[in-house]
Amino acid sequence: MAEPVLEVHDLHVTFSTENGPVPAVDGIDFAVAPGQTLAIVGESGSGKSVSSSAVMGLLPSNADVTGEVLLDGRQLAGLPNDELRKIRGNDIAMVFQDALSALNPYYSVGWQVAEAYRLHHDVPKKVARRRAVEMLDKVGIPDAARRADSYPHEFSGGMRQRVVIAMALVNDPRVLIADEPTTALDVTVQAQIMRLLDDVQDEFGTALILISHDLGVVAEVADDVLVMYAGRAAERGTVRDLFFRAAHPYSLGLLGAMPRVDVPPKPRLTTIPGTPPGPGSITTGCPFQPRCAYTHLVGERCITERPELTPRPGEGDHEAACHLGRRPEVIL
Amino acid sequence: MSSSVAGTVSPTRQAMRRMRRDRSARVGLVVVALLIVIAAAAPLLVRLAGQDATTYHIDLLDPARGNAPRGAIGGASGTHWFGVEPLTGRDLFSIVVLGLRTSLFIAVVVTLITTVVGTLAGISAAYFGGWYDAVLSRLLDFLFGFPQLVFMIALGIVVPARFPRWLLLILVLSFFGWAGLARLIRNQARSLVAREFVEAARSVGSSGWMVITRELLPNLLGPVLVVATLAIPGYIGAEAALSFLGVGVPPPTPSLGRSISDSIAWVYTGADPWFLLFPGAMLFLAVLGFTLLGDGVRDVFDVRLRRTN
Amino acid sequence: MPDLVWFLIRRLFGALLVMLALSLAVYLIFYAIPADPAHLACGKPCTPDRLEQARHFMQLDQSTLQQYLNFLKGIVAGRTFGDGTAAVHCNAPCFGYSFPLARPVTTLITDRLPITASIALGAAVLWLLFGVSLGVIAALNRGRILDRLAVGVALAGVSTPSFLLGLLAILVFGFWLNMVPVNGYVPLTESPVDWAWHLVTPWIVLAILQAASYIRLTRSQMLEELNLDYITTARAKGAGEARVVLTHGLRGVLVPVITLFGLDLGGLLGGAILTEKVFSMQGLGDLLISAVGQLDVAVVVGVTLFSAFLIILANLVVDIVHGVLDPRVSHG
Numbered sequence: 001m002a003e004p005v006l007e008v009h010d011l012h013v014t015f016s017t018e019n020g021p022v023p024a025v026d027g028i029d030f031a032v033a034p035g036q037t038l039a040i041v042g043e044s045g046s047g048k049s050v051s052s053s054a055v056m057g058l059l060p061s062n063a064d065v066t067g068e069v070l071l072d073g074r075q076l077a078g079l080p081n082d083e084l085r086k087i088r089g090n091d092i093a094m095v096f097q098d099a100l101s102a103l104n105p106y107y108s109v110g111w112q113v114a115e116a117y118r119l120h121h122d123v124p125k126k127v128a129r130r131r132a133v134e135m136l137d138k139v140g141i142p143d144a145a146r147r148a149d150s151y152p153h154e155f156s157g158g159m160r161q162r163v164v165i166a167m168a169l170v171n172d173p174r175v176l177i178a179d180e181p182t183t184a185l186d187v188t189v190q191a192q193i194m195r196l197l198d199d200v201q202d203e204f205g206t207a208l209i210l211i212s213h214d215l216g217v218v219a220e221v222a223d224d225v226l227v228m229y230a231g232r233a234a235e236r237g238t239v240r241d242l243f244f245r246a247a248h249p250y251s252l253g254l255l256g257a258m259p260r261v262d263v264p265p266k267p268r269l270t271t272i273p274g275t276p277p278g279p280g281s282i283t284t285g286c287p288f289q290p291r292c293a294y295t296h297l298v299g300e301r302c303i304t305e306r307p308e309l310t311p312r313p314g315e316g317d318h319e320a321a322c323h324l325g326r327r328p329e330v331i332l
Numbered sequence: 333m334s335s336s337v338a339g340t341v342s343p344t345r346q347a348m349r350r351m352r353r354d355r356s357a358r359v360g361l362v363v364v365a366l367l368i369v370i371a372a373a374a375p376l377l378v379r380l381a382g383q384d385a386t387t388y389h390i391d392l393l394d395p396a397r398g399n400a401p402r403g404a405i406g407g408a409s410g411t412h413w414f415g416v417e418p419l420t421g422r423d424l425f426s427i428v429v430l431g432l433r434t435s436l437f438i439a440v441v442v443t444l445i446t447t448v449v450g451t452l453a454g455i456s457a458a459y460f461g462g463w464y465d466a467v468l469s470r471l472l473d474f475l476f477g478f479p480q481l482v483f484m485i486a487l488g489i490v491v492p493a494r495f496p497r498w499l500l501l502i503l504v505l506s507f508f509g510w511a512g513l514a515r516l517i518r519n520q521a522r523s524l525v526a527r528e529f530v531e532a533a534r535s536v537g538s539s540g541w542m543v544i545t546r547e548l549l550p551n552l553l554g555p556v557l558v559v560a561t562l563a564i565p566g567y568i569g570a571e572a573a574l575s576f577l578g579v580g581v582p583p584p585t586p587s588l589g590r591s592i593s594d595s596i597a598w599v600y601t602g603a604d605p606w607f608l609l610f611p612g613a614m615l616f617l618a619v620l621g622f623t624l625l626g627d628g629v630r631d632v633f634d635v636r637l638r639r640t641n
Numbered sequence: 642m643p644d645l646v647w648f649l650i651r652r653l654f655g656a657l658l659v660m661l662a663l664s665l666a667v668y669l670i671f672y673a674i675p676a677d678p679a680h681l682a683c684g685k686p687c688t689p690d691r692l693e694q695a696r697h698f699m700q701l702d703q704s705t706l707q708q709y710l711n712f713l714k715g716i717v718a719g720r721t722f723g724d725g726t727a728a729v730h731c732n733a734p735c736f737g738y739s740f741p742l743a744r745p746v747t748t749l750i751t752d753r754l755p756i757t758a759s760i761a762l763g764a765a766v767l768w769l770l771f772g773v774s775l776g777v778i779a780a781l782n783r784g785r786i787l788d789r790l791a792v793g794v795a796l797a798g799v800s801t802p803s804f805l806l807g808l809l810a811i812l813v814f815g816f817w818l819n820m821v822p823v824n825g826y827v828p829l830t831e832s833p834v835d836w837a838w839h840l841v842t843p844w845i846v847l848a849i850l851q852a853a854s855y856i857r858l859t860r861s862q863m864l865e866e867l868n869l870d871y872i873t874t875a876r877a878k879g880a881g882e883a884r885v886v887l888t889h890g891l892r893g894v895l896v897p898v899i900t901l902f903g904l905d906l907g908g909l910l911g912g913a914i915l916t917e918k919v920f921s922m923q924g925l926g927d928l929l930i931s932a933v934g935q936l937d938v939a940v941v942v943g944v945t946l947f948s949a950f951l952i953i954l955a956n957l958v959v960d961i962v963h964g965v966l967d968p969r970v971s972h973g
Contacts, residue, residue, distance in 0.1 A: 058876055081882075089879035096877075101870035105969055106892040116878040151968040167878065474662070479948035481914060482929060483667075486941045489933045490671060569802050573915055576804050577930060592805060596919065599808050600815075608812065612805045620800035627796075 004031035005207045006055070006092070006175045011067035013047070013054050013231075024050045026231040027067075030209075032175065032224070035201060037208040039222035039239070041215065041254065043276050047231040048211050052177045056094060057084040071175070090120040093168035095197075097180040099160035103152035109163045110136070110148025117170045135166040139196060158189035162196065169200055176201075179211045194221055215254060219243055227251050230277050230287035233309050237318035247312055247320035250288050286323065298323045357628020363621030367432065374433040383423035386584055417591075418604045428614050430586040434498075435618060438581075439567035441502050446509035447560045453510065454517025455548050458525050459540060468514070475511040481573070484508075488579040497582050501574065505567055513559050520555055521548055554633035562626035565619040572615055588615045645964070652960055656953050663949050668709045671942050698723045699740060712737065736946065737939035739932075746943035749928060756826050757924035760916055761909040763840055764847035769902060772852035776859025777894075781886060783864060791856055798853025807846045807919035814842060826922045843916050851905060858901055862894040869893075892966070899962050907955030 013025040025047040032038040040048045054065045057076065069076040071091060076084065096102035104112060113132035114125065121128070129148070136144035139162040152160055161181065168176060178197060182190035198221055201208050212218055218225060218239065225242045227235040227250065235248040246252045253272035274291040285303040289295055295302045301323045312318040370377065415424050457465040484504050491500055524530060525548070533547050574580035575589030583590070588611045595608040696702045700711060700722060711720065715735035722729040722738060731738045737746040779791035815822070822842075827835040866872065867890055875889040914926025925944055932940035 056877055058873060085879050085881055087879075088877055094874075094877040096870060096874060098870065102874045104871040104875070104889055104892070106967065108968075115880075119879045119884075153969050164874075167874075474659070478663070479908070479945060479952055481908075482945050482948045485914070485929055485933055486671070486945050489936055489938065489941055565800065572802055573804065576802075577914065577918060579930075579933065592808065593918075596808065599812050605812050608805075608808050612809070615805060616801055619802070620796070623796065623800050 002033040002036070004033045005072060006209075007031040007068070007070040007073075008051070008055065009068040009070070011051060011054060011069070012065070013050050013059065014064045016062050016064065021064075024063075024231055025054065028226070028228065028231075028233050030224075030226050030236070032207040032209055034174070034207050035205045036223045037201065037210055037221050038224045038226065039210045039212055039218040040226045040228060041212060041218055042228035042234075043213060045230075045276055046228040048228050049179055050231075051228075052094070052179055052209060052211055055177065056088055056092060057081070058088075086120070089116055089168075089173070090171045091173055092175045092177065093171065093173035095161075095164050095168050095176065095178040095181045098184045099157065099164045100152065100184075102164055103160060105152055108149050108151055109155070113148075113163065113167045113170055116167045120171050131170060132166070135170045136163065139163075139166040139169070139200075140192075141166070157185050158192060161185060161189075161193050165193070165196060165200070169204070169206075172204055173206060175207045175209065177209045177211070180213070181210075182217065183212075183214070190217070197221070227254070232287060233319075233321060234288065235318075235320040235322075236309065237312075237315070237320075241312075241315060241318040245312070245315060245318065247318065248288075248322050249292050249294050249324070251320075253291075286321075294324055354628050354631055356624050357632065360621055360624025360626075360628050363617065364625050367436065367618055367621055370429055371433040371436040374429040377429055383426045386422065388420050388422060415606055415610070417594075418598055418607055424607070424610055427586040427591055428588070428610050431588040431591060431611060432614055432618060434581055434585055434587050435568050435571055435589075435615070438498065438502055438505070438571045439564050442505045442509055442567045443560055443564050445502070445506040446513060446563065447556060449506070450510035450513030450559075451517050451549075451552070451556050453514040454519075455521045455544055455552065457514070457518045458521030459544055459548065465518075468518075472511045472515050475508060478508065480508045481570075484574055485577060485579050497580065498585070501571060501580055505570055509563065509567070513556070513563070516555065516559060517552060520552055524548055524551055558626065558630045558633055561622065561629045565622040565626065568615070568618050568622065588612075588618075648964065649961070652957055656957050660950060660953055663953075664713075664946050665709060667942055667945050667949070668712065669705065671938050671945075672705050672708060736943040739937050739940045741935050741937045742940070746939055749940060750925065750943060750947055753923065753925045753928045755828065756922050757909075757913045757917065757926065759826075759829065759836065759840055760843050760847070760922070760924065761906070761913050763837075763844045764851065765902070765906055765909065767844055767848035768850075768852040768855060769898075771848055772855025773859050773894075773898060775852065776856045777863055777886065777891065779856060779860040780863035780867065788860075791860070794849075795853040795856040795860075798850050799857070801850060802915075803847060803850050804915045804919050806850060807843065807916060810842050810846050811919070826924075843920050843922075846919075847916055854901065855898065859894055859898060862897055863890055866890045866893045896963065896967055899966065900959055903955045903959030903962070904952075907952035909951075 008028065008030050011025055011028050012023065015022045015024055028047075028051060030038060030040070040051065042048045050059070050063075053059050054063070055069050055076070057079070059065065065077055067077060071087065076087065079087075103109065107115075110129060110132050113135055114128040117123070117131050118125070118128045123131075133145050133148050136148055141147050141159060141162055147155075152163070155163065161184075165181075176197075181197065182193050185193060194217060197208065197210075200206060208221075210218065210222060222239045225235075225237060225239050226233055227242070227248065229250050235242065235246070235251045237245075237247075241247075242251060243255070246255055250272070256271075272291055277287055277290070285305065286292070286307050289302040292302065305323070307321040307323050309319045309321045312320060416422060417424055417427065453468060457468045487500070487504060530543060530547050533543050538546070571580060572587075572589030572592070575587040576593040578590070578593065580589055581587040591611040592608060592615070595604075595611070598604040598607045693702070700708065703711070714720070715731060715733070715737070717733060719733035720731045720735045720738070722731070729738060729743075731745040731747075734747055735745055736750070738744075739746055739749060742749065775791045775794070779788045782788045822839050827839050829836045863886075867886075872885060872889055875885045880889070913924060914929065916922075917924040917926040918930070925947075928940060929944045931937075932944070
């Protein structure tokens with residue numbers, strides 16, 4: 001694997017609230033190399049979006065972030081806001097889930113893309129505008145020069161997401177974080193947007209962090225996968241590790257909940273019983289234990305001892321945080 | 333997440349808990365309670381002070397200073413706690429507490445009327461919709477376009493002098509006052525009417541009246557209460573303003589606004605600023621107290637009141 | 642933009658209709674008056690004969706509807722009362738004729754308007770600037786000392802009737818400190834310095850009180866606005882905090898603020914009545930109050946209609962400004 005452009009080590013995010021500190025992310029590591037795609041997968045509340053906001057330094061002031069965030073080896077966490085500002089949108093850019101609310105309704109899309117460019121390049125408005133139109137054209141907005149003067153509400157959902165992508169890519173960022181970029185779109189448009197992301201990644205060598213709960217999308221575009229559960233890493237490995245050798249019961253549950261066309265159909269889709277624990281509500285033992293179908297095979301340890309991410313023997317970088325120690329059999 | 337966790341405590345209980353935590357709401361509550369006691373017991377207090385609001389005390393005035401009260405602080409003494417009125421020598425304490433009584437009486441009655449009328453109009457418009465809703469909405473537009481204060485002043489010319497002014501004041505303030513609440517409730521109720529539980533109640537054959545009283549009204553209690561509480565200081569101010577302009581409560585009924593108006597000449601010359609300060613402070617306290625309480629109630633019920641069309 | 646033109650025409654037409662309905666309502670209410678204006682005009686001793694003469698001269702012997710039509714006609718073409726040497730002319734636009742003051746209502750209003758307008762507009766500029774900037778500052782410093790201070794000022798402001806604060810200001814600055822003139826009005830054309838000097842106290846008084854609701858509105862709107870996704874987008878693009886707030890946040894705040902401002906401007910006449918009385922200025926409010934005292938119906942109707950006209954005009958302007966400020970408002 002090539003030298004990573006972005007590395008995160010032992011990231012902790014804790015929110016101080018009226019009811020005391022609430023840990024949202026409890027020590028995770030990941031890295032992504034140029035041209036590679038890392039998918040961070042998990043249910044809502046698992047801490048995947050908080051992690052990406054922490055990388056961008058976009059968390060509210062009541063969030064306490066510790067750990068290392070390295071961009072080309074340079075520590076970002078703890079940088080003064082003014083320094084971070086120069087990196088945001090320039091080296092690391094972000095694509096949000098809901099393009100309608102992510103775009104400012106009061107300004108034309110051309111203006112908004114141009115603004116992103118001007119924030120990091122000292123150029124006349126005209127130059128920025130030309131660059132914006134070029135970018136809108138590149139992401140597939142038809143008649144971009146004219147459409148640049150339209151307002152967000154005048155675009156369809158898919159076109160709006162293209163605008164957001166154009167805005168994120170206008171400064172040729174090294175890392176692109178896409179937070180559920182296709183969730184708000186219908187299926188055919190989803191595929192178009194994912195292909196677009198794939199294309200630009202190939203063209204610019206951008207490292208992509210894809211935050212998603214849609215394993216179908218992940219299987220298609222990701223190189224590496226990080227499965228998060230309750231603010232911790234449940235499993236980490238290549239996309240093949242996850243889809244063919246899933247080692248964590250939670251990952252298995254996620255796969256069971258996904259319709260697949262590449263293997264013989266199961267009698268029915270399975271669901272994971274229960275709901276994920278609230279942040280900070282489980283302090284000892286395995287956070288997944290209350291929902292886990294395999295606890296009886298391990299016993300007490302699941303309740304008393306917290307499983308750490310451990311390498312799977314003979315499977316390269318594949319790691320899982322589970323006491324079971326062997327691959328769980330599918331229970332139907 | 334919120335529904336499962338917060339649902340275990342009843343909304344009323346939650347509201348009470350938040351009320352106890354909100355300091356300005358507590359202050360407002362205390363001030364308002366105090367004002368209401370003073371206003372209710374005003375005749376008693378006046379008798380306790382051994383005074384009334386009508387007897388002239390010419391002997392307490394200084395003819396050399398244009399009949400301003402003798403002594404410091406507007407002639408305040410053990411017998412006349414707030415001093416006396418210039419020119420007449422009437423007891424200012426009596427005038428102030430009885431004036432507060434007048435203000436609060438009018439404000440509370442108007443609030444009750446506008447709340448009932450506005451809520452009913454708003455809910456029924458949302459529930460029945462159609463031409464009824466359309467007509468009501470136009471009527472509200474019309475009322476909003478009306479120059480209210482100007483009209484209230486102008487109305488003084490039309491209504492016969494024998495018609496009691498306090499009643500006219502209540503009627504006029506109510507006539508314009510219900511529109512704001514009606515529009516707000518209509519908009520809130522409309523979003524409720526579209527929700528499933530109202531649909532469900534209708535489908536099992538509940539009558540319109542049942543749906544309104546059992547389903548809509550309880551859900552609108554928060555906004556209604558908030559608007560009503562926040563409306564009171566507005567009416568206190570409006571009553572005072574109209575009396576200040578000489579078209580409110582006529583003499584001899586004591587009124588804070590009229591006293592303040594009477595004080596203008598004494599303020600210009602600086603002869604007796606206390607004639608402004610005592611009624612003014614009482615009026616300020618009354619508006620402030622109800623505003624604090626209203627803000628508190630709004631935070632407690634977590635109601636968003638936005639200006640929307 | 643033919644869309645906008647059509648929108649304007651439709652709104653103007655609508656405003657005209659409302660104005661007509663309003664004038665009819667006002668006319669019917671005030672001419673149902675028990676006190677007969679002719680009775681006052683005919684003087685003492687008032688024989689039935691002279692009364693009838695007066696009624697005829699003032700055109701009060703016609704039906705109410707006919708009188709209303711005369712009134713409308715007067716606006717367009719002017720009116721003449723009586724004939725021969727005793728005839729009284731009221732040139733178009735004639736909004737009635739005040740027999741007690743022996744002047745057309747239009748002249749009375751235009752004579753007094755500069756005073757009221759001077760008070761109102763000067764104060765409006767002050768409170769808009771003051772209110773919005775304090776509201777923004779409060780929102781940005783939420784929970785801190787500046788916020789508490791601004792919220793406190795706002796609370797005191799909404800709790801103080803204008804006439805009370807006006808009198809206190811006269812007492813403190815006019816009488817005790819002897820800094821500013823306490824009453825009277827000097828026309829702008831006579832001496833701009835004296836004009837402003839006489840108006841500075843009413844301006845500040847009105848501005849402080851009105852700013853209160855603008856502080857509250859701006860603060861709460863800005864707090865809501867800062868939670869929106871497109872604000873996060875702006876930060877993610879690398880915009881500095883000042884730019885986030887002023888370029889991206891303020892735009893959305895301005896829409897409701899302008900709405901409130903329009904409504905307040907339209908209703909300013911009402912507020913100015915109180916201020917005029919406090920500062921002994923002979924503006925429209927003074928005209929109205931003395932007309933009520935003298936049972937001068939023509940003036941009362943004229944001033945009432947004029948203030949209604951201002952409100953309708955303000956609403957119209959707000960609608961148009963809305964369309965300009967918010968691209969989502971459709972003119973179709």
